[in-house]
Amino acid sequence: xxxxxxxxxxxxxxxxxxxxxxxxxxxxxxxxxxxxxxxxxxxxxxxxxxxxxxxxxxxxxxxxxxxxxxxxxxxxxxxxxxxxxxxxxxxxxxxxxxxxxxxxxxxxxxxxxxxxxxxxxxxxxxxxxxxxxxxxxxxxxxxxxxxxxxxxxxxxxxxxxxxxxxxxxxxxxxxxxxxxxxxxxxxxxxxxxxxxxxxxxxxxxxxxxxxxxxxxxxxxxxxxxxxxxxxxxxxxxxxxxxxxxxxxxxxxxxxxxxxxxxxxxxxxxxxxxxxxxxxxxxxxxxxxxx
Numbered sequence: 001x002x003x004x005x006x007x008x009x010x011x012x013x014x015x016x017x018x019x020x021x022x023x024x025x026x027x028x029x030x031x032x033x034x035x036x037x038x039x040x041x042x043x044x045x046x047x048x049x050x051x052x053x054x055x056x057x058x059x060x061x062x063x064x065x066x067x068x069x070x071x072x073x074x075x076x077x078x079x080x081x082x083x084x085x086x087x088x089x090x091x092x093x094x095x096x097x098x099x100x101x102x103x104x105x106x107x108x109x110x111x112x113x114x115x116x117x118x119x120x121x122x123x124x125x126x127x128x129x130x131x132x133x134x135x136x137x138x139x140x141x142x143x144x145x146x147x148x149x150x151x152x153x154x155x156x157x158x159x160x161x162x163x164x165x166x167x168x169x170x171x172x173x174x175x176x177x178x179x180x181x182x183x184x185x186x187x188x189x190x191x192x193x194x195x196x197x198x199x200x201x202x203x204x205x206x207x208x209x210x211x212x213x214x215x216x217x218x219x220x221x222x223x224x225x226x227x228x229x230x231x232x233x234x235x236x237x238x239x240x241x242x243x244x245x246x247x248x249x250x251x252x253x254x255x256x257x258x259x260x261x262x263x264x265x266x267x268x269x270x271x272x273x274x275x276x277x278x279x280x281x282x283x284x285x286x287x288x289x290x
Contacts, residue, residue, distance in 0.1 A: 004031040010107040040089040109137040147249040149177040155213035240276035255283040
């Protein structure tokens, strides 16, 4: 991305695919950025050792990481590799973020089991809350050449801060697409107004109203109509569906804008989108100046 100079890549000892490192290397090579690999490992308490016996079967991917580090250095990329152990792995992330200023955090994601208790925070939410910068959640899906980047835009709120954040999402999406030589698609979804559901013409009016709002927002960017999409339905379902339809490499969404009690109970929309998504997702944090 534009102004991308320092990437923090998270590795957890649970997979030998290391897709977060591989994609970080691709981004760093295109943007001449520096990479710091942080391998987060949870310490085992004395009580846990006493209860379960000595833990000696941890997944060890240090050799594969070292091989990728050497490859990156051979490609001329400045890359550092650190292993941090804490009783809570997100403490390691917070400590690392306090040591240096990063433009982007890259983390692999795995689809989670359905949460029976909605108050339990997902790993995605914990990562977002722990990080003060945007997070690129990467899947095992490879980035396609001449692919697409999809930005999810919400246009119903028209405050200055929200409009500014929407513009920031579009600009970051453009930067990412230019870096990967991809096309940008902008997408908005809405729920049908129940009071209009019995009138044949009103749903069409609602669709065109949302399309008009999207067109107004993106007018300074000169997007062609074929790259603008409006669909009716829940964002949790429609965003993954639209990403699959457009063969998106990456979905870009805003996060952390709303922190009211309802958001804390329901969780981030990103939680539900990631569990249904096939591609990567950039969770964009709102700039601190807003």
